[in-house]
Amino acid sequence: MIINLERFIDEERPYWTEFETLLDRIAADPDTRRNLEEIKRFHYLYQRTSSDLSKIQGFAREPELGRYLEDLVARAFGEVHEVRQKPHRFTPFRWFFHTFPQTFRRHIRAFRAALLITLVGALLGAAFLAIDPASKDILMPFSHLTGDPSDRVAAEESRLPTALDDGKSSFSSYLMTHNTRVAIFCMALGITFGIGTLILLFHNGVILGAVFFDYINAGETEFLFGWLLPHGVIEIPAILIAGQAGLVLAGALIDNRSGIPLGQRMRRCANDLLTLIGGVGVLLIWAGIIEAFVSQYHQPMLPYALKTGFGVLELAALILFLTRAGTKTPDSRIET
Amino acid sequence: MIRHQENTLTLRTPEGVRFSLVLAGPSVRFLALLIDWLCILLVLSVLGLLVTAASLISLDFSNAVSILLSFLVGMGYSIVCEWWWNGQTLGKRMFNLRVMDRQGLKLRFSQVMVRNLLRTVDSLPLFYMVGGITCFLNKRSQRLGDLAAHTIVIRNRKTILPDFDQLFSDKYNSFKDYPHLAARLRQNIDPNDAAIGLQSLVRRDELRSQDRIALFSELAAHYRKLVAFPDEAVDGLSDERYVRNVIDLVYRQ
Numbered sequence: 001m002i003i004n005l006e007r008f009i010d011e012e013r014p015y016w017t018e019f020e021t022l023l024d025r026i027a028a029d030p031d032t033r034r035n036l037e038e039i040k041r042f043h044y045l046y047q048r049t050s051s052d053l054s055k056i057q058g059f060a061r062e063p064e065l066g067r068y069l070e071d072l073v074a075r076a077f078g079e080v081h082e083v084r085q086k087p088h089r090f091t092p093f094r095w096f097f098h099t100f101p102q103t104f105r106r107h108i109r110a111f112r113a114a115l116l117i118t119l120v121g122a123l124l125g126a127a128f129l130a131i132d133p134a135s136k137d138i139l140m141p142f143s144h145l146t147g148d149p150s151d152r153v154a155a156e157e158s159r160l161p162t163a164l165d166d167g168k169s170s171f172s173s174y175l176m177t178h179n180t181r182v183a184i185f186c187m188a189l190g191i192t193f194g195i196g197t198l199i200l201l202f203h204n205g206v207i208l209g210a211v212f213f214d215y216i217n218a219g220e221t222e223f224l225f226g227w228l229l230p231h232g233v234i235e236i237p238a239i240l241i242a243g244q245a246g247l248v249l250a251g252a253l254i255d256n257r258s259g260i261p262l263g264q265r266m267r268r269c270a271n272d273l274l275t276l277i278g279g280v281g282v283l284l285i286w287a288g289i290i291e292a293f294v295s296q297y298h299q300p301m302l303p304y305a306l307k308t309g310f311g312v313l314e315l316a317a318l319i320l321f322l323t324r325a326g327t328k329t330p331d332s333r334i335e336t
Numbered sequence: 337m338i339r340h341q342e343n344t345l346t347l348r349t350p351e352g353v354r355f356s357l358v359l360a361g362p363s364v365r366f367l368a369l370l371i372d373w374l375c376i377l378l379v380l381s382v383l384g385l386l387v388t389a390a391s392l393i394s395l396d397f398s399n400a401v402s403i404l405l406s407f408l409v410g411m412g413y414s415i416v417c418e419w420w421w422n423g424q425t426l427g428k429r430m431f432n433l434r435v436m437d438r439q440g441l442k443l444r445f446s447q448v449m450v451r452n453l454l455r456t457v458d459s460l461p462l463f464y465m466v467g468g469i470t471c472f473l474n475k476r477s478q479r480l481g482d483l484a485a486h487t488i489v490i491r492n493r494k495t496i497l498p499d500f501d502q503l504f505s506d507k508y509n510s511f512k513d514y515p516h517l518a519a520r521l522r523q524n525i526d527p528n529d530a531a532i533g534l535q536s537l538v539r540r541d542e543l544r545s546q547d548r549i550a551l552f553s554e555l556a557a558h559y560r561k562l563v564a565f566p567d568e569a570v571d572g573l574s575d576e577r578y579v580r581n582v583i584d585l586v587y588r589q
Binding site for chain 2: 002003004005007016017019029030048049053054057059062063064065067068070071073074077078079081082102166167169170172173174176177178181184185187188189191192196217249257263267270271273274277303
């Protein structure tokens with residue numbers, strides 16, 4: 001059977017035009033709430049146009065008209081069949097103090113894995129340097145770390161207080177943006193089934209281990225803690241959380257035992273990834289400020305005990321925040 | 337629910353209706369990306385001028401702002417544009433491309449963020465080589481960011497309601513004088529053959545004259561085999577007129 005195309009178009013055209021106008025209005029203003037009558041009408045027009053498309057595909061095979069109707073149905077499809085919960089209105093305070101720590105705890109196994117691989121890297125980095133001190137040039141990422149730690153400590157401690165006055169803001173900005181880029185990269189590498197994330201975390205661990213061993217071995221432990229703890233106790237966990245996000249992404253890619261299709265798994269983890277990486281961003285802003293404005297000042301300007309004490313306090317606050325914040329509020333997970 | 341065919345993605349609605357989306361390939365996406373890079377460069381140049389003016393007050397402050405702006409504009413351009421324009425950046429708008437949820441649903445902010453954050457991997461080692469290769473190898477032309485965010489990039493088709501008025505004119509159709517033969521023709525004709533005739537008439541002006549004559553001659557010959565109209569009905573009819581009469585009978589019962 002072939003339908004009477006002329007009569008069909010004449011009869012249906014007013015509905016298509018009305019539907020197209022309605023879709024244009026929705027596209028122009030997606031946030032406007034529609035009343036029940038408007039929604040009913042929209043649904044009716046969607047069903048009618050879908051039915052028309054079905055007729056054209058089955059009984060007329062007219063591609064141009066078919067494409068026109070397909071376009072109308074495709075535009076309305078997302079509006080009609082969207083069953084995912086609408087995200088709540090974003091409140092930064094609630095997000096940071098409730099959602100972020102809740103998300104962190106929900107994926108604690110991924111964090112433990114990130115911590116473990118970093119620790120393994122750190123142990124190996126220290127061991128490599130202990131066994132082969134000549135490998136220092138390869139292991140250390142920056143030129144100022146390749147020299148003798150005691151020489152550096154002496155140079156830092158003899159620096160005039162005014163020497164650091166210029167460039168603190170730009171240094172802080174550089175640290176924030178650079179570390180955030182590294183964190184995003186660490187998270188994004190989760191798409192390599194987590195292999196890239198693990199390699200990056202391991203590499204970070206190797207560098208950390210080598211630096212710690214080098215300074216402790218040279219008897220500069222006090223300087224090391226005074227220099228690294230104020231910003232490191234935030235920066236290192238932040239990179240670990242970015243690694244945690246990367247492993248969450250990898251977990252969603254790999255986990256096919258749950259029976260949930262890949263697309264659904266990816267959608268489910270998307271909000272958690274953003275929460276984790278957003279939280280990391282906030283932590284790195286803090287770490288960047290501290291590294292530029294506190295960490296670079298050494299004894300006698302700032303006593304090491306004070307800097308170390310500050311670092312320990314920060315770490316305690318961070319642990320308290322990540323383990324306790326948001327425990328009294330319901331889990332704010334959003335199903336996507 | 338989803339079937340893939342060439343460079344289109346066909347979705348089936350719960351009502352059983354199929355519709356297809358034309359997927360954008362890596363080359364056109366790269367062109368859109370070049371436009372976006374130019375836009376970012378332009379925005380940064382303008383902001384750079386303003387920041388340079390701030391250096392008169394404090395060089396350190398202006399450097400800090402410059403570093404932060406470069407980061408924010410570089411990372412945020414695509415996120416803001418795609419969220420604001422429902423899946424489009426300036427480059428994508430120019431090439432009629434749009435980011436969509438892979439199942440045809442509404443694009444979510446989390447999807448926009450994830451696909452853009454994963455640019456850091458897609459852009460490796462340079463000029464989006466990883467993303468380009470993945471896009472080229474993936475049957476839905478998805479880069480890694482699209483895979484993670486469950487999105488696709490489609491080409492927006494400019495569709496308008498076709499105009500059949502000139503096709504269905506009220507000119508005399510001699511075949512209608514023979515209703516029993518007209519009924520037999522409708523019964524015998526294959527819907528695909530009818531669709532070919534309809535399309536040939538719709539697109540007749542796009543064909544060169546010799547191709548048009550050859551096409552209508554072939555079509556008329558095929559339709560003549562289905563039903564034999566009396567000589568007085570077909571006398572003096574050109575092949576194109578014959579096809580037009582047949583299509584008129586089939587689609588205007």
